[in-house]
Amino acid sequence: MLKIGRYQFQSRLFLGTGKFSSLEVQREAVEASEADVLTFAIRRLDVFNPDQPNFLEKLDLKRFTLLPNTAGATTAEEAVRIARLAKASNLCDMIKVEVIADPKTLLPDPIATLEATRILVEEGFTVLPYTSDDPVIARKLWEAGAHAIMPGGAPIGSGQGLLNPMYLRYIIEESPVPVIIDAGIGSPADVVQAMELGADGVLLNTAVSQADDPVKMAEAMKWAVKAGRLGFEAGRIPKRTTASASSPQTGLVK
Numbered sequence: 001m002l003k004i005g006r007y008q009f010q011s012r013l014f015l016g017t018g019k020f021s022s023l024e025v026q027r028e029a030v031e032a033s034e035a036d037v038l039t040f041a042i043r044r045l046d047v048f049n050p051d052q053p054n055f056l057e058k059l060d061l062k063r064f065t066l067l068p069n070t071a072g073a074t075t076a077e078e079a080v081r082i083a084r085l086a087k088a089s090n091l092c093d094m095i096k097v098e099v100i101a102d103p104k105t106l107l108p109d110p111i112a113t114l115e116a117t118r119i120l121v122e123e124g125f126t127v128l129p130y131t132s133d134d135p136v137i138a139r140k141l142w143e144a145g146a147h148a149i150m151p152g153g154a155p156i157g158s159g160q161g162l163l164n165p166m167y168l169r170y171i172i173e174e175s176p177v178p179v180i181i182d183a184g185i186g187s188p189a190d191v192v193q194a195m196e197l198g199a200d201g202v203l204l205n206t207a208v209s210q211a212d213d214p215v216k217m218a219e220a221m222k223w224a225v226k227a228g229r230l231g232f233e234a235g236r237i238p239k240r241t242t243a244s245a246s247s248p249q250t251g252l253v254k
């Protein structure tokens with residue numbers, strides 16, 4: 001069971017809802033993923049007119065916890081304003097803070113992210129900031145009261161996997177709040193790696209929505225999260241530089 005603030009989730013897979021070829025494919029992929037948490041950009045919804053056609057309309061939203069995100073914000077003020085809008089429309093008090101600093105890398109602005117996190121924690125939101133893989137800024141975010149930390153594996157949409165597993169491990173080992181690896185995941189193998197590092201969950205979008213078969217990939221990601229988590233809990237063997245026979249060497253018939 002994954003706990004973030006006052007929320008509890010069975011699934012450790014958080015799924016983004018954008019970039020699907022059709023709303024039907026999106027619905028089937030969401031089903032196949034068995035994700036509990038769906039994220040979406042507030043700016044893409046007319047939040048005060050839920051009856052208007054929108055890109056979540058095929059989903060039975062009552063079955064999921066919605067994690068609105070502040071995508072599109074480039075300053076702390078904008079992120080805070082978008083988060084307040086989400087709360088005012090009764091979507092959810094949980095917010096993924098995303099303040100993008102640079103259009104080429106889509107890397108987050110660490111200072112603005114920290115500022116927005118402080119304000120939103122103070123206002124009673126459950127705050128999940130998207131951050132880089134820098135352990136120092138990750139620490140500042142949980143010190144500021146973030147309820148989970150979401151370091152990127154690689155730039156959003158790049159499918160590069162985990163570019164800096166060592167830094168991600170530092171973040172995971174030190175953080176007193178859940179760590180969800182968010183962005184840059186390309187394949188189930190990347191998910192397994194993240195979960196085996198000890199991540200509490202992963203958030204991904206492009207790897208599923210742009211796969212040749214998004215529904216199959218969503219299911220593969222579901223199993224990858226489970227396999228990686230089980231492997232982490234089971235504890236892997238240490239790597240050796242020498243061979244070690246699998247059969248016991250004692251009691252052999254001569």
Ligand SMILES: CC(=O)[C@@H](O)[C@H](O)COP(=O)(O)O
Nearest residue numbers: 016156157183184204205206
């Ligand atoms: C949907 C969302 O929140 C993205 O901003 C997120 O970071 C996912 O990134 P990928 O598309 O690389 O999985």
